[in-house]
Amino acid sequence: MRKATRAALAALPLAFLASQAWAQQETLKIGAIVTLSGPGAAWGQAMKNAAELAADKANGAGGLEVGGRKYKVEVVAYDDKYQAGEAVTVANRLVFEDKVKFIIGPTGSAPTLAVQPTTEKNGVMTSTLGFTDKALAAAKPLSFRPVITTMEFAEPQIAWMIRNQGVKKAGGLFPNDESGQVIARDLDAAYKRHGGELAAKEFFERERVDFTPLLTRMLARGIDTIELDGNSPATAGLITKQARELGFKGKIVRTGGPATAELVTVAGKDAAEGMIVHAAIDPSLPSTRAYLDQYTAKYKVAPNGFSPAFYDFATMLFEAMRRAGTTTDATKVAGEMEKMRDFPGVLGKLNWTGKASYGIDRQMAVPFYVAEIKGGTETILARCTVADGCK
Numbered sequence: 001m002r003k004a005t006r007a008a009l010a011a012l013p014l015a016f017l018a019s020q021a022w023a024q025q026e027t028l029k030i031g032a033i034v035t036l037s038g039p040g041a042a043w044g045q046a047m048k049n050a051a052e053l054a055a056d057k058a059n060g061a062g063g064l065e066v067g068g069r070k071y072k073v074e075v076v077a078y079d080d081k082y083q084a085g086e087a088v089t090v091a092n093r094l095v096f097e098d099k100v101k102f103i104i105g106p107t108g109s110a111p112t113l114a115v116q117p118t119t120e121k122n123g124v125m126t127s128t129l130g131f132t133d134k135a136l137a138a139a140k141p142l143s144f145r146p147v148i149t150t151m152e153f154a155e156p157q158i159a160w161m162i163r164n165q166g167v168k169k170a171g172g173l174f175p176n177d178e179s180g181q182v183i184a185r186d187l188d189a190a191y192k193r194h195g196g197e198l199a200a201k202e203f204f205e206r207e208r209v210d211f212t213p214l215l216t217r218m219l220a221r222g223i224d225t226i227e228l229d230g231n232s233p234a235t236a237g238l239i240t241k242q243a244r245e246l247g248f249k250g251k252i253v254r255t256g257g258p259a260t261a262e263l264v265t266v267a268g269k270d271a272a273e274g275m276i277v278h279a280a281i282d283p284s285l286p287s288t289r290a291y292l293d294q295y296t297a298k299y300k301v302a303p304n305g306f307s308p309a310f311y312d313f314a315t316m317l318f319e320a321m322r323r324a325g326t327t328t329d330a331t332k333v334a335g336e337m338e339k340m341r342d343f344p345g346v347l348g349k350l351n352w353t354g355k356a357s358y359g360i361d362r363q364m365a366v367p368f369y370v371a372e373i374k375g376g377t378e379t380i381l382a383r384c385t386v387a388d389g390c391k
Helices: 002-011 014-023 041-060 084-097 109-121 150-164 178-193 212-219 233-245 260-267 286-299 307-324 330-339
Strands: 026-034 064-066 069-079 169-175 197-204 225-227 251-254 276-279 343-345 348-353 363-365 368-374 377-385
Touching: 026 041, 026 084, 041 069, 041 233, 041 286, 041 307, 064 307, 069 084, 084 109, 109 178, 150 178, 150 276, 150 368, 150 377, 169 178, 169 212, 178 197, 197 212, 212 233, 225 233, 233 251, 233 260, 260 276, 260 368, 276 377, 286 307, 307 330, 307 343, 307 363
Parallel strands: 026 069, 169 197, 169 225, 225 251, 251 276
Antiparallel strands: 064 069, 276 368, 343 348, 348 363, 368 377
16 A cells, blocks of 8 residues: 555656645745836836746745745735836735735835835835935835945946046936936936036926927037936837937937846837946846846846846845744844845845945945947946946
8 A cells, every 4th residue: 555655656746746845835925016017117027027036046946944934935016007106005905915024116216205104114125126315214224225326326427428438518308206306416416526517407207208399409408418317218218219310419328227128129229329328237247147048038038137136135135034034024134134245146246335325224235337339239338336436
């Protein structure tokens, strides 16, 4: 009988045995408030996919072991449509119905500020892409930001562009929301501080697709450069295409928001040729290359440049849970996260900073790059850090 039982077990499909193993484990739900529709969808999809890849890694190793228990990690994602009201709705669903304690996102600044009262009050950790400086504060200890913002990278990049690319008089087009207003403010200061000028600023609603009137008015100011930091990949591509159709021959720069692949798809290779862009990753780094290949193999498209940072955040989060010995106490996990130094991520060695700017170390510190678009792809021109500038 025992022999027959062993034979029967040996004949069971591996998938069935795996499902039985999972049935004996608990499920750890990680929430995701991300933009999956509209102009910001490329950002949100990349964040969600990054979390799923990190979950795959943990599950592939037999589950996430925390405090003597093993968990199957499940990502529960909702679309906030890049709208504050929608973000609050899905945050309430995640916090009160799905009972999550850790959230990837929200994607934008306004959604982040809208959900923080709920997440902070109810002990839920978030990880925003929003660029507003209000996203991080000593009074918001459970709010982290895995990507560097205009506040961190604008000055070194703009100093390099003015020094090496002859940029003097720029005009910027910005979304008329929290992110756009903050980015315009920070860029204006950076151009002035390094001898340039943000001579024209135009604000528009994110749904806008016809930029000809705004561009015509801006070009009449005699600008030599168009600045596109803060725009979604699709919007930046449209502006680039329409600027070239109007005959603009000057430089087009994007000092923030890695989005070259999507931008080139919308603008076309010819219109995008020669653009100077912010690059969040160096694909020649073996760890970064491995992530890009893994992402492309699963999703059949190249990742947005923000994606590796959220993968790194998710893997740091899992490690912080292990060190804290809990999957439910976000305050303890946040404390362990803050202590991490030189964490080996796919982007390189990762640390937390921000106390001088925000009053708390919740801002990830990573290297970044200035690149030129040639033939539809990025060629790195300068390597940068906040401390040492761009060289």
